[in-house]
Amino acid sequence: VRLGIGDDAALVEVRRGHELILTTDLSLEGIHFVRALHPPRAIGHRALARSLSDVAAMGGVPRFALVSLALSRRISRSWLKGFYSGVFALAQRFTVTVVGGDTAVIPGSISIDVMVAGEIARGRAIRRSGARPGDQLFVSGRLGLSAMGLQWLKANARTQVHSKRAKWNANPKVEINDAVQAHLYPEPRCALGRFLSHERLTSALIDVSDGFSTDLKRLCLSSGVGARVWADRLPLPDVALAGVSAPTHIMNFALHGGEDYELLFTVPKLKASRIPRKYRGVSLHHVGEITRSTRIMLSLHNGREVPLKSAGYDHFAKED
């Protein structure tokens, strides 16, 4: 970084032989977070994580961030401090430099926009559009954990009204902690994305930001293909969570819950065996295959196939 916050604009270097990746994501109070459920540190973390995940979904390395924040005078200094600590802690861990931004005072709810610039070796970016019939479908991590964490936070918030005591401190099951952690502090899969682009293993790649069914549909639409998903191979949250939700709900969370920020990718059949079970602690799951028909089908345990409808988060006219 040659020049950061404090001049008219930031001045940075892009390494020779690299292309620039640009992405931006809004995080809006009442849409993407609510202050009653999300601590300020988590709001900052999540706002940046969304854009880092977009860079991961190209196979790139995030380098620089700009953070725009519009908020009312009623927001406390400690909220602001928490927000920025969430942004900076995540940025530091991913060696991303926050080079600038803009702030403004508004009467209404909080509006955040985070732009990230990343880089990738020329010609190595992985599109959504490269999936071909016969390619094998993989997904990282576990699906639906974030949505389950959110449900737990909501249930807990209601409890608080009565008991004036958060279940937070009630030694909840470890699995609940995992789900809440996945929701509040999602981990962008940048190292995995880089591995996939570097090893040239992947024909198409997208991040699961709006739900598995929605993002799989996007990948298929971009590629002009369909897919068959094997229900029994989907990496569901641990059944210990069944105390929170019935098993059918767990499957719903996994298929349609948003904000997992896992990577969904396709691999040509001959290369599929080269995908490891785990990469740097993140499990990788072989969950289906790409088909010539443009339909997206879910293969059930009993051998039946049903159409997999996309029913995830889908903001009005969302384009990236």
Place this chain on the structure above:
Amino acid sequence: VRLGIGDDAALVEVRRGHELILTTDLSLEGIHFVRALHPPRAIGHRALARSLSDVAAMGGVPRFALVSLALSRRISRSWLKGFYSGVFALAQRFTVTVVGGDTAVIPGSISIDVMVAGEIARGRAIRRSGARPGDQLFVSGRLGLSAMGLQWLKANARTQVHSKRAKWNANPKVEINDAVQAHLYPEPRCALGRFLSHERLTSALIDVSDGFSTDLKRLCLSSGVGARVWADRLPLPDVALAGVSAPTHIMNFALHGGEDYELLFTVPKLKASRIPRKYRGVSLHHVGEITRSTRIMLSLHNGREVPLKSAGYDHFAKED
């Protein structure tokens, strides 16, 4: 552009030997614009112009833009169409490619964030911090025109309530049209910025976004210097506008009115004669000099000097 809207992120090239300039600017309903006064096309134009002006103020060339837009369902399609036509018309004229963005539906007022990536030959960026005592102070165009245009729009809006007929169509003086045009469709000085950096004429450069007095103070603070401004050299709006405002008001608009998006720059004394009177139709004015004392003084017609207080637009915690 290798990849634009429609994938996880945009993929673009930065030319070899160039550095990357990154900047972002919020445009918020009720703060930066009001729908009663600003047509949607102007709102789009102004939102992008703010960031283009930041790139001009580094001496760079804007290349790519990301446009984030959060708005309520009550906003009409024709408003949206107007907004984007303003963005795209300005982008096209500056050969800037809109490579992506984000959109969301919110219940409250409109929130826009525009990020621009530009480039500049390595080592040629012009900081705010390079002004030295003895350097000569220049400003482009005319000062205060935008603020006067806004005042006219406000007065006109009040008139509309009574007459149900806009003065818009009442064949106003050409000078009023200039002021309204300067407010609604400001012209970022990118060609001038590029000229100044290319010719290595300039020791410090800033754009006049928050008012001459405010931005001059920023330049002086960054450089650790002061300035003497010659009141009779300031490029005031045409006196024909005196019908709208008294002469003292005109001086106030010139010194403190925001959103002129002119360039304010310093030139070492020996190079000052190389600054042309006009560059590509934009007049350049020699309005003062940089001093060792860190005070900023206004030299009046009668030879007296008074401190020039900064009193422009200055949003809470604004950083670029």
